[in-house]
Amino acid sequence: MDSLEFEMLATAAYKGERVAARRLATRMRLSEQQALLQVLTLAAGALGLAHLLAEREQSRQRDEERRLARQAVSAHKLAARKAALQPAGGWRGWFDGSAHPNPGAIGIGALLCGPDGQQVEISRRAGHGNSSEAEYLALTALLEAARLAGATGLTVYGDSQVVVNDVNLGAARGAKGLEEYRARVAELIAALGGVQLRWVPRHRNGDADRLSQQAIAGG
Numbered sequence: 001m002d003s004l005e006f007e008m009l010a011t012a013a014y015k016g017e018r019v020a021a022r023r024l025a026t027r028m029r030l031s032e033q034q035a036l037l038q039v040l041t042l043a044a045g046a047l048g049l050a051h052l053l054a055e056r057e058q059s060r061q062r063d064e065e066r067r068l069a070r071q072a073v074s075a076h077k078l079a080a081r082k083a084a085l086q087p088a089g090g091w092r093g094w095f096d097g098s099a100h101p102n103p104g105a106i107g108i109g110a111l112l113c114g115p116d117g118q119q120v121e122i123s124r125r126a127g128h129g130n131s132s133e134a135e136y137l138a139l140t141a142l143l144e145a146a147r148l149a150g151a152t153g154l155t156v157y158g159d160s161q162v163v164v165n166d167v168n169l170g171a172a173r174g175a176k177g178l179e180e181y182r183a184r185v186a187e188l189i190a191a192l193g194g195v196q197l198r199w200v201p202r203h204r205n206g207d208a209d210r211l212s213q214q215a216i217a218g219g
């Protein structure tokens with residue numbers, strides 16, 4: 001038996017059959033190839049080894065086609081999610097605020113990107129306060145930059161659920177103590193028109209986080 005024939009047998013064999021072949025080879029002092037041939041011949045029965053190999057190859061091909069189909073569906077869903085997060089023709093922005101310690105010195109970071117390659121980075125100190133105030137100040141700075149840039153169709157992403165929820169809930173249901181910040185953001189959103197504010201996990205807000213940390217480190 002040449003190496004190609006053995007590879008065909010090994011590909012067709014199930015895991016249990018390969019284990020049985022190794023045990024048979026040890027017990028009967030056979031080569032692994034000879035032992036596997038015996039095991040598969042026995043499994044094939046009256047239909048013969050050629051039929052078994054052909055049947056298993058067809059099964060393997062069907063499994064591969066199903067796997068590729070699942071990959072295609074997953075890729076389509078991922079592309080759809082990305083498209084939802086990155087509206088065509090619109091502006092996008094990311095913001096992050098840090099307080100070291102909390103409360104402490106505030107660093108804000110933001111990144112604004114336009115559909116034609118425009119890009120604005122913000123990284124600066126913003127006084128003293130807690131983490132929620134830092135996040136609000138970063139969002140405010142981003143929206144102010146967006147207004148100056150004439151941004152339209154803006155979608156903004158931040159990893160602070162407190163601030164994202166507070167803005168989206170509005171004055172009637174927002175958190176106490178953040179009224180002044182919320183009012184300023186609402187004013188800017190109204191001026192820009194059509195702004196969408198969405199939460200993202202921290203690992204998807206890396207640029208804004210980097211810029212806020214850079215502001216603290218450079219202060």
